[in-house]
Amino acid sequence: MSSLPSGIRLMNLLRDHLTLSDKQVQMARELGLNPDKLGKIDNHRQEVWKTPLPQFIEDIYFKRFKREEPETVKPLKQIMAEMEVKKKQQKAKKEERRKQRALSSGSEE
Numbered sequence: 001m002s003s004l005p006s007g008i009r010l011m012n013l014l015r016d017h018l019t020l021s022d023k024q025v026q027m028a029r030e031l032g033l034n035p036d037k038l039g040k041i042d043n044h045r046q047e048v049w050k051t052p053l054p055q056f057i058e059d060i061y062f063k064r065f066k067r068e069e070p071e072t073v074k075p076l077k078q079i080m081a082e083m084e085v086k087k088k089q090q091k092a093k094k095e096e097r098r099k100q101r102a103l104s105s106g107s108e109e
Contacts, residue, residue: 026070
């Protein structure tokens with residue numbers, strides 16, 4: 001697998017470890033929650049006053065955005081695939097610009 005941004009890689013690991021759905025992972029990303037800190041926020045059944053992490057994320061998402069869920073929910077796999085396509089397009093554009101510069105500098109001499 002190619003190198004992924006650390007935030008997406010961590011969210012992918014935490015989705016499996018903390019059993020969050022794609023919707024809840026996307027909510028956490030939109031809220032800007034730090035993936036490293038989600039384990040600390042999670043209720044480990046020892047602190048009965050804490051709400052479970054999925055419910056906590058949904059509650060603070062509603063408080064901030066006044067919506068129950070994101071308008072469009074994208075799985076992490078789809079986000080990663082879109083990032084790969086975008087990266088390939090950027091590389092192709094960069095290569096095209098290099099070729100144009102090489103042709104224009106060669107014709108000026």
